[in-house]
Amino acid sequence: MRIDRIRLIVQAFCFVFLIYGGILGFSIGNAVPTMACIYAEDRGGACFLYPFQRFMSLPLSTLIGATILPFLIYLGTFFLWGLVFGKAFCGWICPLGFLQDLLTRARQFLGIDGARFRWASRERFQWVKYALLALLILIPMGIGNSLGGLPKLSGDWAVPFCQICPGKPLLPLFSGDTSHLLIDFSSPVKLALTSLLMFLTGVFLIGGFVKRRWFCLYCPMAALLSLFDRIGFVGLKKKGEACTRCGNCYRACPMEIREIADERDRKHMVTQDCILCMRCVEVCPENKALSATLLGFPVFSASAAGFLKRQGCAPPLPIEDFPHDSNSN
Amino acid sequence: MIKRTRYLKGILCCLYIFLIAPLAAADPGYLWLEAGPQMRRMGGGDSEGAMQSGNTNSGMAHGRPVAGPNAPPRPASHARQVSADGHGASDTQSKSPPEKRAAMSHPAHYTLRLGWPAAASASCETLLTAEASILRPDGSAQKLIPHLETPEAVRIRDAALIQGRYVISASFDQTTGDTHYRLFTQATMRNTGEKPQRHPLPDQKDIHTRVPRFLIEDLSPDPGKNFARVHRKYTGDKLPVRLLLSEAPVANQPVTLTTASGWRQTLTTDEKGEATFALIKESFHDNEINKRPVTYFVTSEIRRPAHSRQGPRGEVLRSTLALLVYPSPLDWESRSAGLYALFLAMAAIGVVTAIRRRQRKRPCA
Ligand code: SF4
């Protein structure tokens, strides 16, 4: 089976688990590094970012005093998840990623062409996810503390990223909850944040239909998970000498990562935008040029035979098995 | 007009404090449980997703909670508490074993109050003799010991570690002249924490049963598992209640809803002992939106002659259900505006994308 299909099945399973798992009493906790929205009522696990922002909004003395233990347990749980699965969360588990993949499939089904990022604009906006990450730490900190002598922010700024994350209105919809599709007029901050949320949700839906996985490029969770690109149990390795720079991997990559084809001298190929979908390994026609690894050991490697098989061709024959020309003797 | 009403309210308050209250001092009024500061910080029994915490005291059933977000440490002077049984101070900060606390849960933390709904009330030392208990979602129940948490507040607490609905009850007896007052109250809260089955049931033999128990039960349906917006009551919601006397429904009994500003509505219970109130909006927001909850009270009173010939001749049973009611978010939220904004954004981006594509596809001149 093609890795794409396997991934879709795993994603569907994870989606059902994360959105409806609570109905059967399953829960994998509230420190899961993926956009499993905490506002989904029947969730089987919830996004790390919500409690993280809540912790950050505590006065510093409380955070490093009375709450240090729960906070460290939280961070530790996140670290373990990240270490074991790393960016595989983005490619295989994330419900918002799954929604984007479904939109892409719907587009393909309708025969509409997708759009690609211009390399220049892609490079230009790389900083956005890190800026969002910094803001989701700094804004909550400004609620419980007076940063740099500035007045404390109002409670309307609480969990700022959740207030603009498209997961908040979209994922609860799957359990019939439409209560997050709204504009809040209670204060200028709320009005701005909820309007921005509705705008971003619109962009998410249309953008997901036009570009593959566009939202992941700006996702602060991806920025956090980048911490595990090198040390994570799941990896992606390249054998430069086997690579012919054919560009197959780049063309298949849902994140349009150029380095995967461009760089031959690099061994670890999990870049900041990689979602460990392993599509590149599948489409690479050169033996062992790319390998998915678990704890450093290859578990799935590119191969010419596999490539041809997936293309619907017969596998290449070994040289000695080539039919000999009877006239040659 | 508004100013005049305020003056009138002030005069009435003064009249109450200086004339009526001293005259009526003999009557203890009603007993109720008011959400403690830790719960109020988190929305009064509604976690708002907040994680938990706080400080500690002799009344808690599970040991010392670890303070959590939104729970600044209490001043050292408050760390020493006077326990209900008169054993003096207990330095719980240093001696209690650390409590295992689920990061997203919060404690049952209530102040016992005595007085008249929407008027004068107090949480005084006499309430240290009140009896209180908690019924947890796993079916376990435990006695809670009231303690003087601050000089003005007698409180009870349970760490409320496990997921689900908690029922907290309290009762207080007082005899004044010829009348024996039996005051009862009950509160419910929901919590998200660990799954119930992980905790063994504690020993339940110390649960008090003061007969007859006269209770007002909140029959609101379970709001689901979403701790981000659990168990809040909003203005405009319905509040179904049931009156129980010694666990039997009380029919044809008047039951009164009193809002924080004193507006009252009295209904009579049906044959099942039930009545349903509409939580009316007290007042509209003035200049700013006010999202703070206020306390509404449901009260009922039964007067009857005393059973025994000795002692007081009459018995008054009173029950209170105090609940936090939030202003309806419909005052400031608009779903239709949200949908319009969403579709507008989608349409705008869709049109821009289509135009750009068409421009790109146009053959060069
Ligand atoms: S598909 Fe394989 S050979 Fe082609 S560029 Fe990518 S890694 Fe190199």
Ligand code: SF4
């Ligand atoms: S580089 Fe490979 S594994 Fe990473 S996102 Fe692209 S195709 Fe998937």
